[in-house]
Amino acid sequence: MVFIHSTTSVTQGVDTGLKRSHVDFSRHLSLEARARLPNPIKSIWKVAQVKPGTINMGNGDPHHSLYPICEMNFVVPSIDEHDPVQSWRSGTGEQDVIASFKDEPCTLSLRTAFAYGAGAGLKLVRDTLADLNDRIHSPPNHTVSLSLGNADALTKCFRLLGDPGDSFLCEEFTFSAMTNAALPLGIKWAPIRMDKDGLIPSDLERTLSEWNEATQGKRPHVLYTIPCSQNPTGSTLSLERRQEIYRIAHDWDIVILEDDPYYFLQFDLDVNQSTIQEYGYTRAMADVLPRSFLSMDYDGRVMRLDSFSKIVAPGMRLGWVTSNNFLAEKLDMLTDSSSQHPHGMGQAFIAELFGSEGWGVDGFMKWISSLCSEYQRRRDLFMDVFRQKVASSGFATAEVPKSGMFVWIRINLEHHARFSSSQTPTAPGGPTTNTADLMDELFKKLLDSGLVLMPASTFAIVDRTGRTSASHIGDRVNFFRATFVGTDETIRDGLTIFGRTIEEFFCF
Amino acid sequence: MVFIHSTTSVTQGVDTGLKRSHVDFSRHLSLEARARLPNPIKSIWKVAQVKPGTINMGNGDPHHSLYPICEMNFVVPSIDEHDPVQSWRSGTGEQDVIASFKDEPCTLSLRTAFAYGAGAGLKLVRDTLADLNDRIHSPPNHTVSLSLGNADALTKCFRLLGDPGDSFLCEEFTFSAMTNAALPLGIKWAPIRMDKDGLIPSDLERTLSEWNEATQGKRPHVLYTIPCSQNPTGSTLSLERRQEIYRIAHDWDIVILEDDPYYFLQFDLDVNQSTIQEYGYTRAMADVLPRSFLSMDYDGRVMRLDSFSKIVAPGMRLGWVTSNNFLAEKLDMLTDSSSQHPHGMGQAFIAELFGSEGWGVDGFMKWISSLCSEYQRRRDLFMDVFRQKVASSGFATAEVPKSGMFVWIRINLEHHARFSSSQTPTAPGGPTTNTADLMDELFKKLLDSGLVLMPASTFAIVDRTGRTSASHIGDRVNFFRATFVGTDETIRDGLTIFGRTIEEFFCF
CATH class of the missing domain: 3.40.640.10 (Type I PLP-dependent aspartate aminotransferase-like (Major domain))
Incomplete structure (x- = not known):
């Protein structure tokens, strides 16, 4: 594959990329987008602004002398600091x-x-x-x-x-x-x-x-x-x-x-x-x-x-x-x-x-x-505590994220005494396991213990497009989304609750 | 008619107004609005926030210690001034x-x-x-x-x-x-x-x-x-x-x-x-x-x-x-x-x-x-200059607005030598006069003279709902929208151009 890089710092210009590939993007537009007309008032202005020095008595724009704000300022970190995020956090x-x-x-x-x-x-x-x-x-x-x-x-x-x-x-x-x-x-x-x-x-x-x-x-x-x-x-x-x-x-x-x-x-x-x-x-x-x-x-x-x-x-x-x-x-x-x-x-x-x-x-x-360094520090703390407090039990595992804010924690439900993998789906592509029920139970148990993690079911897209290949996504909702963006204390306390609760959930 | 006033400063409360009249507003909703579901993630939070002290490891919200803004200031007029807008304008x-x-x-x-x-x-x-x-x-x-x-x-x-x-x-x-x-x-x-x-x-x-x-x-x-x-x-x-x-x-x-x-x-x-x-x-x-x-x-x-x-x-x-x-x-x-x-x-x-x-x-x-006093001053200036420079000719008239920013200037086209009122409409409800053509001519003449007013045709809603009573709105577009929100100079210069141009338009 050839990638063409024609760097440009203007926001409008020659259509080099598009002309090259001749993609017709009008076919991608919705009926609504096709039906949309330009603002007629702005069209008038396109005509009118051709001539410099024209007096505008057309538009109802308040004059700037009547804006009751003459200065706006924001106090921000100095970027001259060696590690500006750490300096900012520590004050x-x-x-x-x-x-x-x-x-x-x-x-x-x-x-x-x-x-x-x-x-x-x-x-x-x-x-x-x-x-x-x-x-x-x-x-x-x-x-x-x-x-x-x-x-x-x-x-x-x-x-x-x-x-x-x-x-x-x-x-x-x-x-x-x-x-x-x-x-x-x-x-x-x-x-x-x-x-x-x-x-x-x-x-x-x-x-x-x-x-x-x-x-x-x-x-x-x-x-x-x-x-x-x-x-x-x-x-x-x-x-x-x-x-x-x-x-x-x-x-x-x-x-x-x-x-x-x-x-x-x-x-x-x-x-x-x-x-x-x-x-x-x-x-x-x-x-x-x-x-x-x-x-x-x-x-x-x-x-x-x-x-x-x-x-x-x-x-x-x-x-x-x-x-x-x-x-x-x-x-x-x-x-x-x-x-x-x-x-x-x-x-x-x-x-x-x-x-x-x-x-x-x-x-x-x-x-x-x-900022990357700071989030990386939080991710590392999260993964360290996770290994000690949660993964050590073998009941949950997680990949180390390369970016962002989230860890996707897999609950190893197949080790749970009440896990069942032979249910008959009630609908084509429906679940063949009791994964959703067990996860719901664990979510509520965590909530009772004072911790909220986001259950995978919240994010699962059930296929309603009539595909014949069944996705059985209900069998794969044995995950929680956790975040490491909180304070160190939140990470330690949260994962301690998580580790304790998941052991109870699996062992009792 | 009875108006019931039950003043309340809260944003949610007892439905006194609605219960009284029993209007079913669901019939007013679009299909799209009816189909809209609450955000599933926020629904989880409604459950979770029942319990105080719960640790949130669910959401990807950056911690406030990482916002790079600790203070935001706006310099505004002091409201202790006798006439704060005038003091502000004069500095x-x-x-x-x-x-x-x-x-x-x-x-x-x-x-x-x-x-x-x-x-x-x-x-x-x-x-x-x-x-x-x-x-x-x-x-x-x-x-x-x-x-x-x-x-x-x-x-x-x-x-x-x-x-x-x-x-x-x-x-x-x-x-x-x-x-x-x-x-x-x-x-x-x-x-x-x-x-x-x-x-x-x-x-x-x-x-x-x-x-x-x-x-x-x-x-x-x-x-x-x-x-x-x-x-x-x-x-x-x-x-x-x-x-x-x-x-x-x-x-x-x-x-x-x-x-x-x-x-x-x-x-x-x-x-x-x-x-x-x-x-x-x-x-x-x-x-x-x-x-x-x-x-x-x-x-x-x-x-x-x-x-x-x-x-x-x-x-x-x-x-x-x-x-x-x-x-x-x-x-x-x-x-x-x-x-x-x-x-x-x-x-x-x-x-x-x-x-x-x-x-x-x-x-x-x-x-x-x-602010009302200041806009009123501008309106009064506009109307004064309008009377002197424009209305005196008899070719245009305007009502004195009670509020806002706009004057609706009627062009008395019936006095124009080329005005014609016996055209056959090309469509039901279509114009029977050459009003639109003459107004278009005047708009362009004004533009050539360096003044933009918004032509009424820009705002005219042509009835496409199949009503039998013809609106003939094309015969009533002999208006311009003008604004008095500009500077005094803009008002004087603009209306001077307008007065001169409209005389030329009617007399030559």
Whole structure:
């Protein structure tokens, strides 16, 4: 396979990637997206703005002199600290102020940030994130649109691409809050089998090749995947799997929704110190971060969703979607006629944080690098305590996650005295074991002991697309999603409860 | 008609309003809204949070110690100034700082504001706005949900209430960016006739009573209206019309979408100074602000949309929806599975602004009062210059708006030498005059002269619901929407161009 890298820092440009592969993306649009018209008022303005110096007495935009905010500032860690996250946590580090002004010079004036804008976000902020994209992913030509975080972005993609009756592909255990959001739109989910390394490419290809449009409806044209720290299983796709999945997507003309909020939280990275010295953190991190689907997207079939939720704060409600120019325009039209552009507060903050008076891109990547170390420390603590308090009994095991926030804990129910593996399924593909019942019992026992873990059943996608190959996912829900993002105390106390409770559960 | 006022400052409570009228709101829900399930992960948490002290190892929420922001400040006008807007504009007034902290006491901790939250927004912020609602509208029991401004709120209401093929009612000239947003959902618009005082109740009732479900499809069950400074006509509904419209909505079981972003910008208010002295600005303003549909909503059939866009800044992207508990819950579920909750930056700002360390509700209403005076000054300037430079020719006239930002300028085309009123319509209800052509000519002439006004045709809703009574709206597009929100210079220069150009247009 040939990957074409035509790095560009502009948000609009020549369609090199698309022209090369001649993919017709209009076939992927929902009826709703096809029917959407541009805002007639904005169309008038496109005509009107041709002539400079034109007086606007058309729009009802409050004048900036009446915004009751002339300055906005955020106190943040100084990025000059050796290990900024540790200094910040311990309260010993220097602080910086990220400031925006209405009437004084700054990277992005509050006059602009607090005005109405285009749904895709302000050009300066989009260009900033396009530049970050270029440095990390070197994608073939793509467009960046801002989002309100990945839930906003993903559910917009569902509306953009899905019609009632469509089936979309997803990992068989996935972030059910999102897959559920698609159900009222009439989208069905076709779950793909996973192993400890995530989505299995051969099952993806089998699902597509065995698809029977007569009995199952239209063949899926969209894959929703979480490639890093897959939610809930914590798995991270290898480069080989990514390349294989992309090839399958190419062969079957699938749009890949790459939902990657944990991308910037990678562990065991072999960051080259001399690259940091010579080229800075961005280059050094880009060298060791995983290859995204976006990075190999010579077709333009990837819509990549990035978010500040896990690396700044969830309440930011800010992220960015990177996609081909055609899909980006349709996405922006949906944003213009729904949520509108993201809030100016967050856009101004990002502009200044990445600007010359703030951290800059490289400072931001230094924070990311430091954050990776901190999460890695928590993961290591979690796995250490897990081995001592839980795995030692033999009743539970877990893979060591390479990224993100989650550990997928397997409960070895086959060792349980009351485990039964010879039930008759009540429905085709239904469970042949009492796994779900035992897990429900254990979940409640843990709850009584004061610990919440998320049961796998919460994330299991039951296949309702009429496939004949039964998935029996009910037999594979013997997992809990646990997280190591809490404090050290939470990790120690939680896993102690877990170890004690699971022994009781198995032994009494 | 009896209006029942059971003021309450909580966001959830006993259904007094609804029980009284026994309206079944489930019939108003779209198929999509009916099919929506609660987030399964949040459901688990509802179970888990019963027990205090439970350790959460379930969720992937970053710990607040890793948010790289410990303080957020906004520099705002001091509300102690006699006329805070004038002091702010002239740069002579004192300033205040609205501050939020992560690790120090404040009204709403950044630990909470920057975490994940419920789609409806944080309770403290919702309660703050419910309190404002109570003081202004004294609504029968309702629930407040935050929104990302009225475009977000309104388009969510469309999805909540509209199925493909439904017809919704609206003013015949309206904010077409929003009505257009409903079209791809398959919603058709049934425009209601207007006069200089806004929507004509008798035409609303006639439309409903003459509706033929056999030829026109389901009778409309939703009315979208902008009661104050109607966009684009600038009209404000009288109390009598509001009461009549509410009665019709009651009789025909219509949900009213009360889109009211200009509500707080009212002119010629007779604010009682001694009420200000004795009870403060909120009470004094509430006494003179118009009665909203919400205030008379004993059925619970109003979804009222308020926004900070016009009174703080559009880039805030923050507003609130007030509706009955049933519809609020469905709206919140849609938010949970789309945009998610509004950004923490705006929620924290509002919490502190309205809090004990900020302006408080009364300070906020003092700002509003001062803002009304400033917009009234601009309106008066506009109307003065308009009379001198434009109306004096007799070629254009305009009503004096009572609120908001817009003047609806009538072009007296019947005086134009090339006006023709005997065309044969090309379609039923089509134009019988050359109004549209002449207006297009004038629009382009103005553009060439360096002025943009918004042509009425941009806002005209052509009836496609198959009604037999032809609306001939194309004959009534002889209007421009102008705004007086610009600077004094913009108003003077713009209207000078307008006056000169319209004379040329009529005389040559």
